[in-house]
Amino acid sequence: MAKESKSRYVILGLLAHEPMTGYFIKKKMESSISNFYALSYGQIYPELTRLEKQGFVVMKSEIGENSVLRKVYSITAAGHALLQEWIARPVEEEKIHYDILLKLFFGGHISVDQNIDHIKAFRSRAAAKLEVFAEYEATLKLLLGDSVDHAYYLLTVVFGQKTYKAYIEWADYALEHLCNYKQRGDGYEAAGN
Amino acid sequence: MAKESKSRYVILGLLAHEPMTGYFIKKKMESSISNFYALSYGQIYPELTRLEKQGFVVMKSEIGENSVLRKVYSITAAGHALLQEWIARPVEEEKIHYDILLKLFFGGHISVDQNIDHIKAFRSRAAAKLEVFAEYEATLKLLLGDSVDHAYYLLTVVFGQKTYKAYIEWADYALEHLCNYKQRGDGYEAAGN
């Protein structure tokens, strides 16, 4: 029961690119897919052990440049087959599960100004994300010729850009409406606020 | 530890509108916030018991029209205060955790055609959602005068519309790019496919 986790596939996907330590998998994710997926050490290390037991990765203990012992994992042929099988599987349905929408849905219980604050915070987060994605885009466009992977990375970045742009447009629309209602004072205030 | 669930607040939010049974809470959600939040019976019933023990709701056993015993829950003053406190809390950061983006990120491991299929499926799901939101919009616009709540509901619907429209635009963009690459045949195919 309980939905199957994607952690193993993401780990395999990263290892398919180059062998890595668990620690480096985390770092790599933070600088790439962190916007779309995140893993903690509490997930990475146990999953690596499991993948090794099942023969999808192999481990090699090494003493790194800093003379610290590290476990470098590589993907096996079986691991690659598993990864490919997962990627080819039909895509799961996507759901928008956002705190802002839930709170706005019950917005009648707080004041208009409080709702406005929520939306403003949401908007500024989206604007910050857009800046991050713009950097990604610039970097990726320089690397486009290197590997086919970069073209796919770029598609995910464009997704982020289009989505966060839509969020900002929505926020502006919502703020305008709420400000209008507030000025008209037509009962938009929650009772007791 | 582990992030606190929103289930209690959503349940309180619905009960703030009218007293309900656990079963009806589920039905109500399916016809309203299901696009932004979902709860199973396995969450609703235990949570209602907990909320009752803590004094945030009160339960009254009744024999319904169909002579079936049912437990009707109502929100208390303490429950209302808790709900309001939660809604007023700063909004959590939103994350885009989509299967399609993960799979596209590793898209180099499958064929272009398989990637295209993924995106096409994504696009048609988004288009279907847009239709649902259009219906919501039409219904809500008729009810706008009735209660302040409807204006807030409408804002969440508009969010869905703008977001799914962005998804469709992205899908079209992505499909065009992938088709171009395919026609040019410039190494976009995964090795062995």
Add this chain to the structure above:
DNA sequence: ACGTTCATGTAAAGAGTTACATGATTAC
């Protein structure tokens, strides 16, 4: 008869988060 809806729950399993615990090296 049979399927659907109303109605309430429990059990099992896994996913995910956070905190804790440890220790070496490196840079300032």
Add this chain to the structure above:
DNA sequence: GTAATCATGTAACTCTTTACATGAACGT
């Protein structure tokens, strides 16, 4: 000295999903 980075893990806890279990009433 001290903070940051590299590096590996465990433990506790909560959340969430899915399946199971039960039973009455109502419509066809």
